[in-house]
Amino acid sequence: MTLAEQFTSLDSILKRTRIYWQCTAFDFDAIPWPELRGILNSLTDEQVATLDTKQNELIDFFNPHIKLLDELQLLCKLPQANTLRYNYPFWISNGIKGRKFEQLQDFVSALPNTKLPVLEWCAGKGHLGRMLAFNGATQVSSVELQATLCEQGQKAALQQGLAMQFSQVDVLKDDTTSLFNTQMHAVALHACGALHQAMMRKAIAANVQQISFSPCCYHLFTPNDYLPMSELAKQSQLRLTHRDLKLALQETVTAPTRVDKIRKTELEWRLGFDALRRSITNELHYVSVPSVNKAVFSGSFKSFCEWAGDKKALKIPQDIDYEYFLSVGVARKKVTDRVELVRHVFRRAIEVWLVLDRALYLQQHGYQVSIKTFCEKQLTPRNILILANTNPSTNN
Numbered sequence: 467m468t469l470a471e472q473f474t475s476l477d478s479i480l481k482r483t484r485i486y487w488q489c490t491a492f493d494f495d496a497i498p499w500p501e502l503r504g505i506l507n508s509l510t511d512e513q514v515a516t517l518d519t520k521q522n523e524l525i526d527f528f529n530p531h532i533k534l535l536d537e538l539q540l541l542c543k544l545p546q547a548n549t550l551r552y553n554y555p556f557w558i559s560n561g562i563k564g565r566k567f568e569q570l571q572d573f574v575s576a577l578p579n580t581k582l583p584v585l586e587w588c589a590g591k592g593h594l595g596r597m598l599a600f601n602g603a604t605q606v607s608s609v610e611l612q613a614t615l616c617e618q619g620q621k622a623a624l625q626q627g628l629a630m631q632f633s634q635v636d637v638l639k640d641d642t643t644s645l646f647n648t649q650m651h652a653v654a655l656h657a658c659g660a661l662h663q664a665m666m667r668k669a670i671a672a673n674v675q676q677i678s679f680s681p682c683c684y685h686l687f688t689p690n691d692y693l694p695m696s697e698l699a700k701q702s703q704l705r706l707t708h709r710d711l712k713l714a715l716q717e718t719v720t721a722p723t724r725v726d727k728i729r730k731t732e733l734e735w736r737l738g739f740d741a742l743r744r745s746i747t748n749e750l751h752y753v754s755v756p757s758v759n760k761a762v763f764s765g766s767f768k769s770f771c772e773w774a775g776d777k778k779a780l781k782i783p784q785d786i787d788y789e790y791f792l793s794v795g796v797a798r799k800k801v802t803d804r805v806e807l808v809r810h811v812f813r814r815a816i817e818v819w820l821v822l823d824r825a826l827y828l829q830q831h832g833y834q835v836s837i838k839t840f841c842e843k844q845l846t847p848r849n850i851l852i853l854a855n856t857n858p859s860t861n862n
Contacts, residue, residue, distance in 0.1 A: 469822055469825050469826055469829065469835065469837070470698060470826060470829075472541055472822060473696075473698055473699070473819070473822040473823070473826060474698065475537070475541055476538070476541045476542075476815060476818060476819055476822065477698075477699075477702050477704060477819065479534045479537060479538050479541070479815070480704060480812065480815060480816070480819060481702075481703055481704055482533075482534065483532065483533075483534060483538075483812065484704070485499075486499070486532060486808050486809065486811065486812065487710075487713065487808070487809045487811070487812040487816070488710060489805070489809070490709060490752065491801075491802045491805035491806045491809065492737065492740070492752035492798075492802060493751055493752050494801055494802070494805055495798060495801065496801060497801060497804055497805065498805070499808070501531060502528075502531055502532075502808060505527075505528075505531060506804040506807070506808070507804075509804070509807075511800065511803070514803050514804060514807055515726070515803075517807060518718065518806075518807055518810060519718050521717060521810075521813075521814060521843075522539075524807070524810060524811055525538075525539050525811055528808065528811050532808075532811065535811065538812075538815055541815070541818070542814045542815050542818045544818070544837055544838060544839050544850065545836075545837075545838050545839070546838060546839050546840075547572075547575075547576035547838040547839065547840050547851060548576075549571075549572045549575040549576050549840060549841070550575055551568075551571040551572065551575055552571065552574065552575060552601065554571075554597065554600065557626060558596060558597060558600055558626075561591070562593055565845055565846075566593075567593075568841070568845050569655070569841055569845050569846050570593055570594055570597060570655070571597075572840050572841035572845065573594070573655050573680065573840050573841070573851065574594070574597050574598065574601065576838065576840040576851055577598075577651075577653070577678050577853075578651075578676060578678070578853065578855065580651055580676060581602050581603060581604055582603070582604070582649060582650055582651040582675060582676060583603065583604050583605040583606070583607070583649065583650045583651070584598050584599075584603045584605070584606045584607070584650065584651050584652075584653055585607050585609065585645060585646065585650050585651070585652045585653070585674075586598070586606055586607065586608040586609065586653055586654070587609055587637070587652060587653065587654035587657055587661070587662070587665045587679070588609065588610065588611070588637065588654055588657040588658075588661050588662075589608035589609055589610045589615075589619065589632070590610060590612075590615050590619070591610075591615050591618050591619040591622065592606070592608040592610075592619035592620075592622070592623065592630060592632065594653065594655050595608045595619075595623075595630055596619075596622065596623065596626065596628055596630065598653070599623070599628040599629050599630050600626075600628060603629070603651075604629065605629050605630075605631070606628070606629060606630040606631070607630075607631050607633065607645065608630055608631070608632045608633070609632075609633050609635045609637060609642070609645060610632060610633075610634060610635070611634070611635065611636055611637070612634075613634045616632040616633070616634045617632075619632050620632040633645070637661060637664050637665070638660060638661070638664060638687060642664070642668055643668065643671075643672075645668075646668050646669055646671070646672035646674055647672055647674070648672060648673045648674060648675060649675060650674055650675065650676070651674075651675065651676040651677075651678065652665055652669045652674050652676070652677045652678070652679070653677075653678050653679060654678075654679040654680070655679070655680050656680055656681075656682040656683075656846075656848055657679060657680075657681065657682065658681075658682050658683035658684075658686040658687065659683055659684055659685055659686035659687045659688050660686065660687035660688050661686070661687065662679050662681045662682075662824075663688075663695070663824075665677075665679065666679075666695075666824065666827065666828065670828070670831045670833075673856065674856075675855065675856050675857065676854070676855050676856075677828065677833070677852075677853075677854040677855070678851065678852070678853050678854070679851075679852055680840065680848060680849070680850060680851050680852070681820070681821065681824065681848075681850070681852070682715075682848045683715060684711040684714060684715075684817075684820050685708040685711035685712055688708075688711075690707050690708050691705065691706075691707055692705075692706035692707065692708075692710070692711060694823055695823050695824060695826075695827035696822075696823050696824075696826035696827040696829075696830060697826075697830060698823075698826050699819075699822075699823040699826065704819075706816075710816060711816070711820070713809060713810075713812070713813050713816050714813055714814075714816040714817035714820060715813075715817075715847075715848075716806075716809075716810060716813050717810070717813050717814065717843070717847040718847070728760055728763055730799070731763045732760070732763050733795075733799050733802065734792070734795040734796050734798075734799045735763065735767055735770050735771075735792070735795060736755060736774075736795070737794070737795040737798040737799055737802065738767060738771075738791045738792045738793075738794055738795025738796070738798075739755065739770065739771050739774045739775075739791070739795070740752050740753065740795075740798075741791050741794040741795060741798065742771060742782070742786065742788075742791040743775075743778065743780055745791075746780060746781075746782070746783075747780070753778065755774045755777055755778065756777055758773070767788055767791075767792045767795075768788045771786075771788065771791075817850070818850075821837055821850050821852060822837070824852060825837055825852055825854075828852070828854040832856065833854040833855060833856060834854065834855050834856070834857075835852065835853065835854045835855075836852075836853045837850060837851070837852055837853075838850075838851050838853065839851065
């Protein structure tokens with residue numbers, strides 16, 4: 467199956483199933499799909515939380531009740547790169563947390579074996595670039611927004627005798643044309659939204675020989691209404707927004723923790739306040755309240771509502787029944803969790819759709835492109851690698 471065929475099939479299924487994923491969970495007081503109410507209400511809160519961390523089991527659970535999930539799962543299955551982790555001296559991994567270093571090892575080992583000069587995009591301290599320089603890249607140019615990280619990265623490279631040069635650049639505002647040339651390998655690990663799109667466009671304009679990147683946070687630094695890159699995606703009848711793009715990022719691989727308990731209280735209180743607000747204003751849709759220090763959720767629901775009311779310029783009557791609205795929030799949290807569980811069936815599919823859009827855009831400009839996973843999801847759910855090359859023999 468070609469990438470275009472994969473995209474077309476996936477696009478068709480997402481269009482036909484969008485009633486299940488293109489919605490806002492906070493808007494609902496009850497489960498909106500009659501055919502799913504029985505099975506969703508049969509789940510305990512613990513079962514909901516556990517299913518949400520196991521994507522394959524989640525799809526299997528809903529498979530008898532939502533059509534086309536078998537086909538969807540097949541279309542989202544990507545080949546895994548052949549990765550054999552290299553051994554690095556301790557000073558390469560120094561300062562990199564264990565799971566992050568394993569991600570980097572797998573990412574590097576999945577890249578084409580080339581000694582081309584490297585452009586490391588959104589480099590941070592240059593952890594990726596240092597590994598590539600150690601492996602024999604003739605020169606690594608590391609581009610990063612934060613001057614402090616550039617200074618730290620440059621200092622480490624000098625101490626370690628690595629051929630790296632850092633540049634402090636705002637890649638969305640500064641002219642980066644001079645950073646690119648044909649004989650180079652442009653790389654980025656988890657560059658967000660418009661950041662990796664900017665790299666793609668500049669690399670294509672310079673006819674960069676090799677482009678390898680793992681995209682992340684597709685919504686960041688972009689308009690709310692998604693702007694497709696490829697011609698096929700532009701022809702799609704799907705209209706995605708930030709809400710949909712964020713759905714692609716909502717896969718977790720860890721069990722519930724104490725942080726989740728605080729998050730549970732926060733959601734119950736926010737939904738309880740929203741019910742209170744609706745009762746006063748008669749508005750029907752959820753309205754968000756600004757972020758706040760989590761310590762607030764160790765206090766009282768009444769205090770939170772007074773704070774939130776002040777933020778939303780809402781005058782709360784003195785005789786309001788806070789206990790009642792808290793109970794409404796608790797009940798709505800159960801509904802929200804179950805609506806989100808259904809939406810999460812499609813989170814990987816949305817991400818693969820977005821990745822294919824980028825891959826097809828590169829193909830349109832003459833690149834040979836492949837899409838692979840570079841590590842296990844337990845290391846990071848953002849494990850998709852796009853490999854593009856003007857010379858197909860160098861794509862692994």
